[in-house]
Amino acid sequence: MLMLRATIAGVSLLALSLAACTTPAPQVAASVSPAAKPMRAAVALEDKYATSSDGVKIHYVASGSGRWW
Amino acid sequence: MIHGYPDFSGSWNAMTPALNDAYRTVALDTRGYNLSDKPKGVENYAMPKLVGDIAAVIRAEGRQKAIVIGHDWGAAQAWAFAFAHPEMLDKLVIMSVPHPTAFARELATNPIQQRNSQYARNFQKEGSENALTAEGLAGWVKDPAEKARYVEAFKRSDFAAMMNYYRANYPSGANAPPANAPPPVNPPLNVPLLVIHGVKDQALLASGHSGTWDYVTKDSTIVMIPDAGHFVQHDAAQLVNTTVRGWLDQR
Numbered sequence: 252m253l254m255l256r257a258t259i260a261g262v263s264l265l266a267l268s269l270a271a272c273t274t275p276a277p278q279v280a281a282s283v284s285p286a287a288k289p290m291r292a293a294v295a296l297e298d299k300y301a302t303s304s305d306g307v308k309i310h311y312v313a314s315g316s317g318r319w320w
Numbered sequence: 321m322i323h324g325y326p327d328f329s330g331s332w333n334a335m336t337p338a339l340n341d342a343y344r345t346v347a348l349d350t351r352g353y354n355l356s357d358k359p360k361g362v363e364n365y366a367m368p369k370l371v372g373d374i375a376a377v378i379r380a381e382g383r384q385k386a387i388v389i390g391h392d393w394g395a396a397q398a399w400a401f402a403f404a405h406p407e408m409l410d411k412l413v414i415m416s417v418p419h420p421t422a423f424a425r426e427l428a429t430n431p432i433q434q435r436n437s438q439y440a441r442n443f444q445k446e447g448s449e450n451a452l453t454a455e456g457l458a459g460w461v462k463d464p465a466e467k468a469r470y471v472e473a474f475k476r477s478d479f480a481a482m483m484n485y486y487r488a489n490y491p492s493g494a495n496a497p498p499a500n501a502p503p504p505v506n507p508p509l510n511v512p513l514l515v516i517h518g519v520k521d522q523a524l525l526a527s528g529h530s531g532t533w534d535y536v537t538k539d540s541t542i543v544m545i546p547d548a549g550h551f552v553q554h555d556a557a558q559l560v561n562t563t564v565r566g567w568l569d570q571r
Contacts, residue, residue, distance in 0.1 A: 293337065294337070294340045294341065296336075298355075299380070300380075301373070301376040301377040301379070301380035301381075302376060302380075303351075303369070303372050303373045303376040304372050304376065305359075305364070305369060305372070307351050307356070307357045307359055307364070307369075307373065308356060308357045309348060309349065309350070309351060309356045309357070309373045309376060309377055310329070310348070310349040310354065310355035310356045311329065311346050311347060311348045311349065311377055312329050312332075312336075312346070312347045313344065313345065313346045313347075313381065314336055314340040314344075314345050315339070315340030315341065315342070315343055315344045315345050316344060317339075317340070317341070317342045317343035317344045
């Protein structure tokens, strides 16, 4: 019985593996967690200032050039 | 990305490299802190001024809208920015601070939150800044090298300004609403919302996030991290970074 269960589990696992090979990856799969990514060059940091409507200067550190913040 | 108390733009040093390969990241020193101006007077730390600072930075970057991420007072500012400038908000990521209406409920009905907010009432008192030191403010930072950076940033900061955030805005003590006052009404949030909270946070209890979804018309995601405290982006940096990055990429 135990062996039968193991065999079924093995078949199921193989089926899942094949499905993973043949199913197109969803778009979200392209974004891997940063921890799993290969090392990449550090992006430079920029010291910048903005002036608020009451004249107060706000310092901020900017980096990257992506489409969003 | 907007820091809280006691903190500065360096609070996002771990999150920035997790985002900036695909996103333009901007970490503010809010007024009174580190390299930003430090105007005198409680009135200069009222929420509309703080919200105006966020809008000024977005415009300085030549953007019309942004994803706003805030922790502690930065989260309070992020909520207020969302209500005041929905046209400039793309997504909202909140760390630690409940929705203002939910927090008012907690302050009115939760005796533990009432008791744990005593520190804020103490901060509101005149002269409270005299008890602060740069080293003491950095006491929560664990890594020695990081702590040294915090001490230097706090030496450049204005302690009275830090207390003025509480004097001008904290909904308790001098700012407490009258008894039996209706809860504050805020516009519904019409962008996706991610909330991240350290369950060991004693300044802001996790129960304050209950019902957050009632104030949001888009999807809301609430992530509770059991082993993290108030400074959740430090206590669970890798989990917070991957959570934020994954959540952003999926939207």
